[in-house]
Amino acid sequence: MDKQSEILKAALKLFVEFGFHGTPTSKIAQEAGVANGTLFHYYKTKDDLIVALYVDIKTRLGGCMYGAIDESMSYEETLKTIFNETLTWALANKMEFNFIQQFHTSPFISLLSKEEIAKQAQHHLEIIAKGIKKKHLKDLPVELLYTLITSHTFGIYQFIASSDFSGAKQKKLINESFELIWKMIKQ
Amino acid sequence: MDKQSEILKAALKLFVEFGFHGTPTSKIAQEAGVANGTLFHYYKTKDDLIVALYVDIKTRLGGCMYGAIDESMSYEETLKTIFNETLTWALANKMEFNFIQQFHTSPFISLLSKEEIAKQAQHHLEIIAKGIKKKHLKDLPVELLYTLITSHTFGIYQFIASSDFSGAKQKKLINESFELIWKMIKQ
DNA sequence: ACATTTGTAGAGTGATTAGTCAATCATTAA
DNA sequence: TTAATGATTGACTAATCACTCTACAAATGT
Numbered sequence: 001m002d003k004q005s006e007i008l009k010a011a012l013k014l015f016v017e018f019g020f021h022g023t024p025t026s027k028i029a030q031e032a033g034v035a036n037g038t039l040f041h042y043y044k045t046k047d048d049l050i051v052a053l054y055v056d057i058k059t060r061l062g063g064c065m066y067g068a069i070d071e072s073m074s075y076e077e078t079l080k081t082i083f084n085e086t087l088t089w090a091l092a093n094k095m096e097f098n099f100i101q102q103f104h105t106s107p108f109i110s111l112l113s114k115e116e117i118a119k120q121a122q123h124h125l126e127i128i129a130k131g132i133k134k135k136h137l138k139d140l141p142v143e144l145l146y147t148l149i150t151s152h153t154f155g156i157y158q159f160i161a162s163s164d165f166s167g168a169k170q171k172k173l174i175n176e177s178f179e180l181i182w183k184m185i186k187q
Numbered sequence: 188m189d190k191q192s193e194i195l196k197a198a199l200k201l202f203v204e205f206g207f208h209g210t211p212t213s214k215i216a217q218e219a220g221v222a223n224g225t226l227f228h229y230y231k232t233k234d235d236l237i238v239a240l241y242v243d244i245k246t247r248l249g250g251c252m253y254g255a256i257d258e259s260m261s262y263e264e265t266l267k268t269i270f271n272e273t274l275t276w277a278l279a280n281k282m283e284f285n286f287i288q289q290f291h292t293s294p295f296i297s298l299l300s301k302e303e304i305a306k307q308a309q310h311h312l313e314i315i316a317k318g319i320k321k322k323h324l325k326d327l328p329v330e331l332l333y334t335l336i337t338s339h340t341f342g343i344y345q346f347i348a349s350s351d352f353s354g355a356k357q358k359k360l361i362n363e364s365f366e367l368i369w370k371m372i373k374q
Numbered sequence: 375a376c377a378t379t380t381g382t383a384g385a386g387t388g389a390t391t392a393g394t395c396a397a398t399c400a401t402t403a404a
Numbered sequence: 405t406t407a408a409t410g411a412t413t414g415a416c417t418a419a420t421c422a423c424t425c426t427a428c429a430a431a432t433g434t
Contacts, residue, residue, distance in 0.1 A: 105293075152335070190411085388424105403407085
């Protein structure tokens with residue numbers, strides 16, 4: 001692994017444990033096994049590093065979510081697959097998922113431009129809009145449906161992550177919780 | 188308003204805007220109109236102040252939630268009232284509600300003892316357990332139902348707070364969104 | 375072979391921070 | 405009146421932080 005990846009990895013670990021301002025850049029460099037100056041060679045400022053880490057994680061999650069769906073699936077199957085992949089990824093990458101949450105509820109979210117935020121949700125919003133148009137989903141505001149699905153996902157993650165279930169039990173819970181949200185939003 | 192309250196008020200405003208470590212105690216004192224030393228007279232450390240602020244806000248929210256219910260209500264009415272009061276309070280106290288979320292997803296949550304956390308959720312969990320026992324709610328794990336309701340509430344808050352609806356429209360949305368979650372969890 | 379860019383190092387710097395402290399001021403109690 | 409306790413102040417300090425700078429090594433292009 002190259003030094004730049006090591007820096008991101010170290011930053012993730014420390015940010016999740018100690019928070020953004022609670023983690024000095026010197027500690028990140030130390031944890032990554034590089035010199036102080038090296039960190040600032042790759043990221044001009046600490047804020048740059050934070051944003052880069054967020055974008056990196058979001059990209060990885062996005063790739064995983066949409067890598068699993070294909071055109072032959074029914075609408076319900078598509079949503080279920082995205083829901084499933086998201087939770088499976090989240091449970092396998094808890095630090096990353098916690099980081100996303102921490103970032104979202106922190107003032108650092110303002111480091112992202114509005115366009116960047118919109119771009120991230122766009123694909124999801126399109127899928128939901130399509131579902132409404134084709135009468136698969138209730139005729140509610142797109143943003144509201146998006147929020148409902150997202151917060152349900154985060155909630156289920158929190159519940160599963162805070163307990164200590166077996167892999168099989170986790171899978172069962174994920175399936176059941178999709179049924180719950182699906183009944184709530186389907187037409 | 189006494190100086191101690193001014194300090195909490197100033198801390199809330201600055202923490203929500205700049206984060207915990209992003210807000211120096213000197214700025215809090217300045218914003219509150221007191222001397223540096225006064226802050227440390229009331230709160231031994233910055234961490235103490237953060238926890239005190241969290242407890243203060245939680246107490247205010249709790250008081251508001253449970254002040255509105257009484258024994259004569261049906262089970263559904265009780266839940267609906269709590270849901271309603273929570274969202275109404277949250278929308279009228281956005282900084283406070285954002286602070287709670289920020290605190291929950293931050294490493295500072297570990298400053299709270301497990302007993303304190305458990306104590307806070309206990310009343311809610313009891314109500315849910317009662318609902319399951321009396322067949323008002325689905326027979327799912329209490330913690331799961333709690334998580335579902337909580338994350339739904341946070342989601343709806345985020346949706347309403349991020350838009351600019353009239354008071355009437357807000358009320359309508361809150362009512363409709365209770366119907367959604369109620370259908371999901373009722374027996 | 376040489377020149378240029380890029381990666382890496384770590385000591386150094388000026389600014390900032392949480393928390394202290396000694397000195398007043400306000401209030402109450404004996 | 406006097407003593408005692410608590411409230412308030414702001415200058416001060418030791419530590420810490422983000423970031424710079426200079427030097428050197430490695431890679432790359434010509």
